[in-house]
Amino acid sequence: MQRRRPTIIDVAQKAGVSKSTAGRALSGASNVTDEARERVLEAARAVGYERNDLAVGMRSGRTGLLGLVIPDITNPFWAEVARGAQDRAAENGMSLLVFSSDWDHGREASHLRALRQARVDGAIINPVADNFDDLDRFGLPFVLIGSSAERFPATSSVGSDIAQAVRIGMDHLVSKGHHAPALILGPKSRIARARFLRTFHEHCVERDIDPAALPMEDGEYTVEGGHAAMKRLLERQHARHLAVFAANDLMALGAMVAVREAGLRCPEDVSILGFDGVPAGAFSWPGLTTVAKPGREIGMRAVDCLFDEIAGRPEHGRVFMPCRLIERGSLADLSLSQPMRKAGAGRG
Amino acid sequence: MQRRRPTIIDVAQKAGVSKSTAGRALSGASNVTDEARERVLEAARAVGYERNDLAVGMRSGRTGLLGLVIPDITNPFWAEVARGAQDRAAENGMSLLVFSSDWDHGREASHLRALRQARVDGAIINPVADNFDDLDRFGLPFVLIGSSAERFPATSSVGSDIAQAVRIGMDHLVSKGHHAPALILGPKSRIARARFLRTFHEHCVERDIDPAALPMEDGEYTVEGGHAAMKRLLERQHARHLAVFAANDLMALGAMVAVREAGLRCPEDVSILGFDGVPAGAFSWPGLTTVAKPGREIGMRAVDCLFDEIAGRPEHGRVFMPCRLIERGSLADLSLSQPMRKAGAGRG
């Protein structure tokens, strides 16, 4: 039914050269006469030749395949990461094998095995495992991605710069007159929480704020978690205006619902600042002001790092990508309507 | 640095058999003694053997790779499709190469070429092209996906059942007392629009409604498009309560913003029904009632169809996946608060 795909030998015969010369011409090697090269290229076009990547990989060891293992391609943040990685890979003529691990050790292990069997040139991995054993056994060049990579400091990795993110979040809160924000944090078990909290404390100290005096609630990184945390905050807080810095956009959106349910208004009664930059934040009412992680850039940068690893230029360092503020409508501006509590809070 | 990966020959030597027998045992062929099979499997485990998919593909022609070409992995609907395809592929021991075409002919063509060069066993494609030439030249088994596949009726394809979706949407509107909903539709150029409208008309006729009398606005399939369309609808509509069926969730969310900006409330003054089932609809206020497309199931089903194509059992038919209603808060229930205009509108 379907004709045999033309091989390099067909091209060579058509061009009247040996397959070695044809191969050199097609792979862009320098030691070929211009005339021979042109003849080969013309012949390749004529017979409709397309290089067989399998055979190339077989012989040269380079497959042009990269692996990406993330928790869930359905999660908007990881989709952005995947898109960035995909684009950067395509720029370099490589393709991306995408896998979702669902935070499951078994699935992760099986995906890593599939990547090895496919002989990918390297992989970008958001690790599920707490120990390094699985990754250590991976046996191929790889780069870690995401905040959980902090558990493996000796390995090259790319993540968002949580320290800088907390700083611009705090700067924005302070510039709007919110000097003592409450915090909605993720579960105590997560690494990202510790980093968030540590940086937050540093910035409090810089601004002469006692962090211990600030209200703080925990919850799962979900809408429900944020909703419950906000309810607890509202029960204990009786100030005129409450400002909240949530460690995750979904929690922030849940908190917003809780505010509405309590008969309060956002941003008039409660200001909310999120963290992530999920698209849904643009559709809430009011729109969610948030510190956005650069998902796409993280994916691109991870591919760059992976190329370094593959080329044997191991950076063995952590790369932190800067986050940026997306201002929508969930923060009230108290700096205009009331006298400042401290002098010198304006921009310098 | 890194030791050579063990091959089937290493396994054969260790097990004391020929590589033919080792190959048969490892690939699960039947004509091997149980004793020999066990020795081979044990040897494979001992030396840490992992099959080289490249060599398999080289020799057998089957690579265990599938391709997926969609407009944008960042779009929640397509992410769901990708996830479904991924899971179903993994169930069958296959991996997925994912590409985003961005509705660009050039990118699509380049992705299709990459799939051919990688010698994938088959591909699932949401086609950008209006003509069949590019796909005809693809030369590998493939299945189309999404509503644009309607342009290629001779090819196997999977999409959502828009006719059924419109029906359950209309049923729900009517059951809530909205007998004459306005429509916000996509651009006239899109196939999906025509199918939506056609089915809508059929259901109007069934219910003795004159479709020509219903307000109707066009717009891009975006938040902004829905926002603008809703503003135009509000200008011309002076009924007590306006019900809107939007052809896309993003448009519905944009419409919701326009309602708020006009000083009206949803659902008290305006009821909105969406179509897609994007996650952001759960976070809007009120939550968006919508007809959800089964993205994940579409992805899974597409892989099933693709396996049929690969196996040479071409169905050459269109598969329509059923949609379902997600009820949130964006529809007012007028059936309770006011007398019915028609008898027999209740559930039977």
Add this chain to the structure above:
DNA sequence: CGAGGCCGTGGTAACGTTCCCACGAAATCA
């Protein structure tokens, strides 16, 4: 008891490319 079939096994070719080496011609140097 002999012929034929079945079963498990082993050897070899083949998949399509790149890598390595050798060869001849031209160019360069002593």
Add this chain to the structure above:
DNA sequence: TGATTTCGTGGGAACGTTACCACGGCCTCG
């Protein structure tokens, strides 16, 4: 001019697996 290098080319091996064929032993049937 002769020796040496450079350059373009061609031939063959190699990558790791499966497909194919041939062989010997055992069972079965006539």
